[in-house]
Amino acid sequence: MTNIKSVGIIGAGQMGAGIAQVCAQAGYTVLLHDQKVEAVHAALEKINKGLNRLIEKEAITPDDAKASMGRLQPAASAHDLKDCDLVIEAATENEEIKKAIFKSVSEHLKPDAILASNTSSISITRLAAASDRPGKFIGLHFMNPVPVMKLVEIIRGIATEPETYQIAVEFAQSLGKITANSEDYPAFIVNRILIPMINEAIYTLYEGVGTVDAIDTALKLGANHPMGPLELGDFIGLDTVLAIMEMLHDGLADSKYRPCPLLVKYVEAGWLGRKTGRGFYDYRGEKPVPTR
Known part of the structure; x- marks a missing residue:
């Protein structure tokens, strides 16, 4: 069985930075690559801040944090990932961006x-077909924020080899995560249930059943959810929520997955949630204020 020692990560956004952090903390050498060099530097700074917060909580020691940062390296190009396991x-x-990444990186990797x-x-299955190694291709869906959330969904494509799956499970567990296997259907398990719930909350707002505040309060206190569905949509990013709804609607051809027109309007307006300062809440002041 392959002994994974070095991990390459392509994409230095919120998810990439989180995955890089947990891999470095678990003892793996991590090479972080992004088309934008400044994104890698921002991610490393974010990881350092995250580790410092863990020191303050006495979850790790300063030496642990220093060792983790020492395992993180920026990668200027896909070629720099050539020795990664x-x-x-x-x-x-x-999908097209991801396929282009797999097509370009495959030629640089060891067999x-x-x-x-x-x-x-x-x-x-479709993403694997864009690479040169469908048998050694797998889905590792980390939850956001990665350092906090314990679950990793593991998804096999039609060509994924049993050994690849077993290595993926052991790798995820080595990060202190709990794994759940999902078959390769649109949105897998978590988002197939979660994202339509958020979309339904948006329909509830769109149809005037309740205000932003009423809907989020109702779900937090009535269903014991830590975040209301509209607040959660803003946290995820409304563009991502829309993309997943469209994937469900197209992939399963069921009208129950139709994206709410109000969700489409918010995305068209560029009101994508926390990352843009406005979504179903306005985050530009001292405290979030509902936008409807």
Whole structure:
């Protein structure tokens, strides 16, 4: 069985940075690559801050944090990932972008390297077909925020070899995560249940059943959810919520997955949630204020 020692991560956004942090903390050498060099530097700074917060909580020691940062290296190009045992793609949730990444990175990797995607909804079988190693391709869907959330969904494509799956399970567990196997259907398990719930909350707002505040309060206190569905949509990113709903609607051809028109309007307006300062809440002041 392949002994994974070095992990390459493509995409230095919120998910990529989180995956890089947990891999470094688990003792893996991590090479972080992004088309934008400044994104890698921002991710390393974010990871350092995250480790410092763990020191303050006495969850790790300063020496642990220093060792973890020492395992993190920026990678200027896909060629720099040539010696990695595992490469995880954590780019934006766009199928064509992901396929282009796998097509370009495959030629640089050693033959026994495993490729994984952190996609939250796209077919692993289709993504694997864009690489040169469908048998060594797998879905590793980490939850956000990665350092906090314990689950990793593991998704096999039609060509994924049993050994690749077993290595992926053992790798995820070595990060202190709990794994759940999902078959390769649109949005897998978590998002097939979670994202339509958020979409239904948006319909509830769209149809005037309740206000933003009423809907989120109702679910937090009535269903014991830590975050209301509209607040959670803003946290995930409304563009991502829409992309997953469209993937479900297209992939399963069921009208119950139709994206709410209000969700579409918010995305068209560029009101994508926390990352843009406005979504169902306005985050530009001292405290979030509902936008409807």
